[in-house]
Amino acid sequence: MNGFNDEIRLFIRVLEFMGTFAGAISGVRLSSAKRFDWFGASVVGLITAVGGGTLRDTLIDAPVFWMEDPFYIITSLLAVVAVAVFGRRFISGQVTWFVFDTVSISLFMVIGLQKSLFYGQSWWCAIILGVITAVAGGILRDVCINEVPLIFRKELYALACAAGGFLYFALPFVGLENLYARNVLSVLVIFVIRALAIKYHLGVPVLDGRGAPFRHRR
Amino acid sequence: MNGFNDEIRLFIRVLEFMGTFAGAISGVRLSSAKRFDWFGASVVGLITAVGGGTLRDTLIDAPVFWMEDPFYIITSLLAVVAVAVFGRRFISGQVTWFVFDTVSISLFMVIGLQKSLFYGQSWWCAIILGVITAVAGGILRDVCINEVPLIFRKELYALACAAGGFLYFALPFVGLENLYARNVLSVLVIFVIRALAIKYHLGVPVLDGRGAPFRHRR
């Protein structure tokens, strides 16, 4: 990521650490429900934290981010330690859980979008790669614990990320060019959409077994 | 894919669009059986449609095909729209289903084989990469819906693809050099083998629990 403006690099780094920590927590939390051992849970935490970004870097043929810098691995392991030490405080409570979960995906969305743009991807690829960065880790996590990935069934996960991505590219058309503002607004929008979706149980219409017309999730 | 003869490029593109559309339909259809929401079903459709080719491009270190050209994504989304609008007509009926399913894998086989050859792969790698292009999307689809991948248990999927691949390389030895004819014949052979396998319930012998000698599927 040589072409990077140092300020932006630092900005992205901070986001990445926060998202990595949150992602690892979610991985450890869900593995614990399957009575994985601590090592297995750590691996799933790691996969959840860096899985999306690893897939993104493979697709854009960038060097894999966590291999260039030990801090991602260290951050993930810190999350495992945090769960081991503050177990209940860290992962019980729907609110805490929602915050970690949503902070993680909204940050990863913006990070993935930014990095893809820096690697010369088109705006629509950047959005898709952002969504991949945000949700692929969670999909890999759910595959590892042998569950149907939550994001295919739960409230507006990936769709919220996509909305944040579109906003990022829409803002300049309404005169807002500032990179920081656009990133922050995207994160906020994703966070708000997720919060509303959970508060009001909003969801995407469900496909019934016959793949027939719309019917709402019971 | 610069070294490409334009005619061949166009030929491959047409095959890719047809295969992508068929693949997305199959992904949406199977997700619907799991009551995924429309967004989840679209993602699974997308994964089914482009998953195999994405894995192939990663393995041969080619730029990922769907990132170079929005039409693959658009085609997949068109398939989702088609299912939403013509639901029953599109995806009910064993015959329709078989046709889409088999058109998809036979086209992907030939596409994957062609592209691998253009990227300098050996004939045996091209066959393997063709099979990967053909079936990996379906494997990823089945992993996403948390089922044992069909192709490991159903009638002669991958084996039919491999047979088509071998035919492609065998034809010149019997004097048939024409690229179009070889591609078309491979597709036809895969289609016919699949059709016979389903009509006469042909399958590969099953391994029993002890991994002991052959026994036929009950």
Next chain:
Amino acid sequence: MNGFNDEIRLFIRVLEFMGTFAGAISGVRLSSAKRFDWFGASVVGLITAVGGGTLRDTLIDAPVFWMEDPFYIITSLLAVVAVAVFGRRFISGQVTWFVFDTVSISLFMVIGLQKSLFYGQSWWCAIILGVITAVAGGILRDVCINEVPLIFRKELYALACAAGGFLYFALPFVGLENLYARNVLSVLVIFVIRALAIKYHLGVPVLDGRGAPFRHRR
């Protein structure tokens, strides 16, 4: 892998063939429990055998090892033939199974570590990539047969590999520089740890459902 010393290359090749054979056996054995057909079992055997190395090569952006040399595929198919012919002798018996399984992961660990170093990875990346080489094939195998990956729950799999990796880098500090000795000792340590873990049912403490403090696996 141009920079390679020929002796080391040969050494690595021999290890790779042994590990590939063992990996394929384990894939076929577990698929057989799911009554996969022979082709499906062969594919799963292949995935188990080359999956970890393929992921490693993708991550370090090396050409995928099995595409450069048909012997890996041939070795995997030989393993399938071996299971078909000597079924019981090959895969029944806990000891035989343990030996194949553990030989496979310990060899893959060292191979992955070596290759990562040759590709200029740092020591900690080399250990992680070694563990990935060792266990990712098994994870992919378990995902294909729709089971929770064993290594997240079974005795000290990946942890034993990591220990072998750390030993590899620790030995020079106690004056042992010889590359062969370090490789052999790493393999032995992994093998011994696995053996002790199974004999004395050692495991990593389990996370209970609340992600609360340590409790030992029942």
